[in-house]
Amino acid sequence: MHSERLDQSERHISEVVDSQSTMSSGQAKVSKERVALHVKVDDLEARSHRNNLRAVDAAESTALDNMEGDREIRAWCESGAARKSTQHGRWPVPVVAPAGGPQRDCGDGEASP
Structure with a gap:
């Protein structure tokens, strides 16, 4: 009976050691994955920062x-240059702007490029 309890204790110790070994290797794996994740996050943050800088430049x-x-x-x-007289003394809108630019009102009824 004493021998049997000793065997059970040894098996229990062996199982505990094995489980701790498994936990240690699992923790090492988790640690490596965390490092890889941090590297990915840092890379994404750097990309985001570069994209933000490009957007600000634009x-x-x-x-x-x-x-x-x-x-x-x-x-x-x-x-x-845009002034063209009419019978009412105002400038017509829109006046074709030089160089085909966009039409805008000069505030006095006159269009601008």
């Missing part, structure tokens, strides 16, 4: 283009 470029276009329109309106 928005700034568009804003600068719009500002330049507004300056051209203002100069064109102020130059009187």
Whole structure:
């Protein structure tokens, strides 16, 4: 009976050691997966940051283009190049803008590029 209890204890110890070994290898695997996941997250964050920078650059470029276009329109309106007299003394809308630009109202009934 004592021998049988000793065998059971040894088996139990062996099972505990095996389960701890399995847990250790499982923890190592989980740790590797966590590292890989962190690398993927870092990569995605870096990509997102680069895409955000590109979007900001594009928005700034568009804003600068719009500002330049507004300056051209203002100069064109102020130059009187779009003025065409009518019998009522107002300028017709739309006036064909030079270089086929977009039509905008100069605020006085005059169209601009």
